[in-house]
Amino acid sequence: MTPAVSPAPESTLMFNEAAQAADVVAAQFARNAGTVAALATDLRANPPPFVATCARGSSDHAATYAKYLFETxxxxxxxxASPSVGSVYEAKQKLANALYIVISQSGKSPDLLRNAEAAREAGARVVALVNVEDSPLAQLADTVLPLCAGPERSVAATKSYLASLAAILQLAAHWKNEAPLLDALPALPDALRSAWQCDWSSLTEGLVDAHNLFVLGRGLGLAAAQEAALKFKETCGLHAEAYSSAEVKHGPMALVGPGFPVLAFAQPDETGAGTLAAAQEFRGRDAQVWVAAEQGGDLPLAHSPHPACAPLLTIQSYYRAINALALLRGYNPDVPPHLNKVTETV
Structure with missing residues (x-):
């Protein structure tokens, strides 16, 4: 019998939409420059007591990135913020003067809308990062930062996720208002183009028959690990769990033995050494390990204009690899089983 031939990776919506990310980010930076600058000026003049984020799915992974970026x-x-606290428990939160960032591709999930309304009623400044500019979320927010990703037809979010990270990065850079981070913004689109060309075929080929997987990251890189683990599940039918390279030592590492697959994202900052050390420890147990790193890794990472840009470049390279892996495993990454493009949770 002649083996089935997988469709060309370039044939999927996921491939073509992810490939647009660099242009999307460039357009978004230009479109939102004035709004972000004004918001950042006001945040410096009237700093919030804290920042809260509200999101689900890939957007919540973007919120993880926001946490580490704003804190560092x-x-x-x-x-x-857990959406169910407001939408199910209807518990009022003390959010006076807080910056409340809601991240959503569609801007219509009922639980996110209810929490955004409650935050505004509690005195928070609500900022919406949303792709659908006439959505209910955009209409109720104090400030809207459009993601500018355009239509995204694949159920697996790619360019809209990267656009969410880019919007968070642009806000943080202007809020901080210092050269190293600000200077990285115009260099990011070309870095994303380089990341799209990185060869991660060894990962794709090595996971065709896998059943379980750990994905490691830390700090700013944890969001990339979370996003990768989700995409393994939804596009490839591959059970994957994301862990901090520090947290994995608190129990989960007991599962890692000979042949167990581990994908590690070495963030090019103070957390990178710890991630590399964890990967080396797992190699010592004969685990099947891939390390994505700017230098000395199994998977090449495009050079980042600033460490804060690295999670975007990591995921851009990953998206190309995971699209190919899904096809090799017999899945259509554009239409994962049992999933819809818009998930309207309550």
């Missing part, structure tokens, strides 16, 4: 670059404690 700006010093503002940033917490993820």
């Amino acid at each position: 670059q700006l010093g503002f404690v940033t917490a993820s």
Whole structure:
């Protein structure tokens, strides 16, 4: 029998939409420059007591990135608000003067809308990062930062996720208002183009028959690990769990033995050495390990204009690899089983 031939990776919506990310980010930076600058000026003049984020799915992984970026670059404690606290429990939160960031591709999920309304009623400044500009979320927010990703037809979010990270990065850079981070913004689109060309075929080929997987990251890189683990599940039918390279030592590492697959994202900052050390420890147990790193990794990472940009470049390279892996495993990454593009949770 002649083996089935997988469709060309370039044939999927996921491939073509992810490939647009660099242009999307460039357009978004230009479109939102004035709004972000005004918001950042006001936040410096009237700093919030803390930042809260509200999101689900891939957007919540973007919120993880916001937490580490705002806390490391700006010093503002940033917490993820559980949507059910407001939408199901209807518990009022003390959010006076807080910055409340809601991240959503569609801007129509009922639980996010209810929490955004409650935050505004509690005196928070509500900022919406949303792709659908005429959505209910955009209409109720105090400030809207459009993601500018355009239509995204694949159920697996790619360019809209990267656009969410880019919007968070642009806000943080202007809020901090210092050269190193600000200077990285115009260099990011070209870095994303380089990341799209990185060869991660060894990962794709090595996971065709896998059943379980750990994905490691830390700090700013944890969001990339979370996003990768989700995409393994939804596009490839591959059970994957994301862990901090420090947290994995508190129990989960007991599962890692000979042949167990581990994908590690070495963030090019103070957390990178710890991630590399964890990967090396797992190699010592004969685990099947891939390390994505700017230097010396199994998977190449495009050079980042600033460490805060690295999670975007990591995921851009990953998206190309995971699209190919899904096809090799017999899945259509554009239409994962049992999933819809818009998930309207309550």
